[in-house]
Amino acid sequence: MLVQGIKSRPTYRGIAIEPHAKRHIIALEGEGALALTEQRQALTPEILSRCEVLYVPRSSRGQDHDLALAALGADVFWQAPTIATLLFRLKASLTNATMGTRLYISGTEGFIGQAMQIALDLGMDFNSIPTEHRGSLARRVQCVHCKGITENVTVSPFQCSHCGLSLLVRDHYSRRLAAFQGVNIDAEEPGTAPDPEELFS
Template sequence: MLHSDIKSRPTYRALEPDLAAAGHLLVVETATLQPGGLANLADTFAPVAAKLHTWLVGEAQAVPGLGKPWQLPAVADVVDALACATRGYGIGDRLYVQGTEPFLWSVATAAAIVGFGPGQIQLCHAGSLQRRVWCTHCHGFTEQVTTNVVPCAGCGRHLLVRDHFSRRLGAFMGVMVDAEAPGEIPAIEEVFA
């Protein structure tokens, strides 16, 4: 589990089905699974298996207990599927998402657009600690960041990757690292592998 003293930093917990919910949608980034991970999720969601829909994102996998999972190649397909969902999601439905932080927040943002409230969504971090970074200068995003300083994919500035997280953007803030002393860039370290 990730921990930070920064108040904006999300905290995550293991997924746990809400037994009182009307419907359940489980979305899993399969590349982040440990061996036996889907079997563990099947055990966890066994009490609600009859009302469970599962979307597996990435390499196709089949696991007894998760019904017939819907296979999606990438997170963009999840976002599209949520946006095009033919049935409306009500207050009684729950969404459970497991994967890397950029994956979690891409799905959570799309779910909010179709009507899921914060209390209806559970997020469980798994896999790499890589980050999505939002540049406070050009407002562009840099994906799959694993270092403390990264060149912005939009404007090219060297950004210090802060621990401040924006739930609205689903990204960490990046600020120009050498704004006060041009050219003075600290050592770049791998910190979010």
């Protein structure tokens, strides 16, 4: 039921630490921690002395990613209780960042989008920010009718949590809103929406 080939659909090329950066700010959510810990061999003491790792746990299949991240020995390791708290800290870190600072983001699409939004608002070019998708495929979706945003959408169509309309989740993505777009699927004949299909688990 998805429309294929939409150019705004994000792509995630993966994270590779840039050894010549003067400072590294690494924002991670849940299984996004693996994008960093799997590069242990490239993380020299010199690089780690210039790293600020911001992490928020999520359902991580019982793995202690926080312990693995702390064990890396980065200059700063900070664990947030919520995504909103991490994003607040990320904004402060980027606001005070100097030339030569590199940002990396890994986690679910919703997390990547929100963290990227902060960076873009501060004038960073999205092409210069390495991202890596890890974890759930659940989407952050904006209803194009009421403008409400629903987090962790795994099915399409789904009922908007704000206005109650049955929404088809499109691959069209708004970088400004950090959300996919949901459109009313039964606008012409209310009540005829097909059964929800699990597409983004």
